[in-house]
Amino acid sequence: MQSKKQSRREFLKQNSIGLGAVLATGMTPSLFAHTTNFSETPALLGGKPAFTGVWPKWPMWNPETDEKRLLEVMRSGVWSRQDVVGEFEKKWADTTGAKRCLMVVNGTNALVVTMIQSNIGAGDEVIIPAYTFIATAQAVLATGAMPIFVDTDPETFQIDPTKIEAKITSRTRAIMPVHLAGLPADMVRILEIAKKHNLLVIEDACQAHLAEINHQKVGTLGDAGCFSFQNSKNLPIGEGGAIVSNDEAFIDRCYSYHNFGFPHGSVIGGSGAVLSGNKLRPTEYQAAIGLAQLVRLEEQTVTRTGNAEYLKSKLRDIPGILPYKMCPHVTRAAYHLFPFRYKKEEFQGLSRAEFNAALEAEGVPSWNGYAALNTMPFLKHAFTSKAFVKAYSSESLNYDEYAGQNKCPENDRLCNEEAVWLTQSLLLTGKSEMDMIFNAIEKIHKNAGKLKVALKK
Numbered sequence: 001m002q003s004k005k006q007s008r009r010e011f012l013k014q015n016s017i018g019l020g021a022v023l024a025t026g027m028t029p030s031l032f033a034h035t036t037n038f039s040e041t042p043a044l045l046g047g048k049p050a051f052t053g054v055w056p057k058w059p060m061w062n063p064e065t066d067e068k069r070l071l072e073v074m075r076s077g078v079w080s081r082q083d084v085v086g087e088f089e090k091k092w093a094d095t096t097g098a099k100r101c102l103m104v105v106n107g108t109n110a111l112v113v114t115m116i117q118s119n120i121g122a123g124d125e126v127i128i129p130a131y132t133f134i135a136t137a138q139a140v141l142a143t144g145a146m147p148i149f150v151d152t153d154p155e156t157f158q159i160d161p162t163k164i165e166a167k168i169t170s171r172t173r174a175i176m177p178v179h180l181a182g183l184p185a186d187m188v189r190i191l192e193i194a195k196k197h198n199l200l201v202i203e204d205a206c207q208a209h210l211a212e213i214n215h216q217k218v219g220t221l222g223d224a225g226c227f228s229f230q231n232s233k234n235l236p237i238g239e240g241g242a243i244v245s246n247d248e249a250f251i252d253r254c255y256s257y258h259n260f261g262f263p264h265g266s267v268i269g270g271s272g273a274v275l276s277g278n279k280l281r282p283t284e285y286q287a288a289i290g291l292a293q294l295v296r297l298e299e300q301t302v303t304r305t306g307n308a309e310y311l312k313s314k315l316r317d318i319p320g321i322l323p324y325k326m327c328p329h330v331t332r333a334a335y336h337l338f339p340f341r342y343k344k345e346e347f348q349g350l351s352r353a354e355f356n357a358a359l360e361a362e363g364v365p366s367w368n369g370y371a372a373l374n375t376m377p378f379l380k381h382a383f384t385s386k387a388f389v390k391a392y393s394s395e396s397l398n399y400d401e402y403a404g405q406n407k408c409p410e411n412d413r414l415c416n417e418e419a420v421w422l423t424q425s426l427l428l429t430g431k432s433e434m435d436m437i438f439n440a441i442e443k444i445h446k447n448a449g450k451l452k453v454a455l456k457k
């Protein structure tokens with residue numbers, strides 16, 4: 001197997017280097033006309049695109065079943081949180097295997113409420129990955145706590161567990177791993193570290209519906225887990241979020257908080273509101289859409305998994321394309337994204353942006369993913385906020401020092417040079433579509449030199 005792979009790699013390498021050399025010397029493309037044909041010419045250079053169909057649109061819905069549910073809610077006149085939200089919460093708790101679930105307005109606020117009801121706030125530090133959606137960091141700031149960034153393991157795209165302990169201080173209260181791309185983070189090691197240092201673990205599972213570690217759903221491995229149902233997510237409602245936990249008193253506090261601090265379950269006492277709270281209640285129609293989407297989630301996850309694994313097995317043969325590596329103990333992934341690293345050295349120096357443009361022309365949309373969060377100006381802004389100025393010592397508010405301590409060089413390379421994403425809806429197709437994605441990338445690889453020359457003009 002190894003030698004077969006090796007020889008194929010060698011073949012591709014030699015072939016593309018050969019073409020590059022031909023082009024570099026300014027010889028005409030007709031020189032290799034006998035080795036190629038119209039469908040082997042990159043679409044960017046006038047060839048036939050590798051994919052000419054239509055990718056699935058997202059979100060999806062079934063008009064017959066889904067619209068009926070939504071209309072029922074509308075016609076009932078009960079639009080604020082009631083039984084339909086309750087039904088969704090019960091189903092999502094059952095689906096994840098958590099004792100309880102609370103639905104809220106969105107994933108960002110699921111994270112905020114979880115932290116506030118875990119007594120995290122001003123003066124505390126929360127450890128988060130540098131490679132994540134901005135919501136993870138902004139949620140920490142919204143509580144008054146300080147996000148501390150840990151560098152990324154570029155092979156897995158997840159928080160590097162070997163770099164967490166160095167970031168723990170006397171102010172650290174929690175680790176907030178993100179199951180980025182729907183690929184579970186290394187929870188076994190993260191839980192060990194948290195236990196050793198007596199820290200909470202709050203899972204940002206906003207991209208990881210149905211993903212599992214050791215057959216246990218993510219979101220239920222730590223103290224609490226948060227999900228998003230925003231339009232792009234694998235369970236799309238438009239907006240929506242959920243907190244899951246086995247700690248019933250905690251979920252009662254979250255419930256109370258999301259409803260102005262009014263009593264709920266074990267949150268009791270006096271008359272009127274008992275906790276300082278907020279209003280983050282979802283609507284009945286959000287829940288109606290969620291229930292309809294939930295029906296499809298399992299089947300879609302199976303389809304994504306099959307296609308992602310197939311595509312990954314094929315892409316391994318293209319030098320310079322390094323698909324995600326799975327963390328240990330993962331028994332299921334959600335494949336919100338299909339991430340890989342692009343090494344331009346293996347593509348005749350064709351830049352990532354040029355690769356993206358060539359792929360787009362082949363009919364395959366791709367994305368370069370996140371910009372480095374830990375270098376964005378919102379952090380400096382937070383350091384000047386009243387909450388920060390009052391809660392932290394002036395030494396810990398030295399922003400330049402903070403920026404220095406939060407440098408994440410691996411993550412910088414991933415963000416600025418190497419990461420490429422395919423989004424989940426591309427995986428809701430079949431093997432022939434995966435073959436076309438592979439063909440598109442292989443074609444770009446073979447013609448990288450030619451593309452580079454053409455794009456320079």
Ligand SMILES: *Cc1c(COP(=O)(O)O)cnc(C)c1O
Pocket residue numbers: 106107108109132133135136178204206207227228229230239240241
């Ligand atoms: C989407 C997302 C969130 C926030 O969810 P919203 O519902 O958009 O507020 C948080 N974290 C991650 C990793 C996400 O992808």
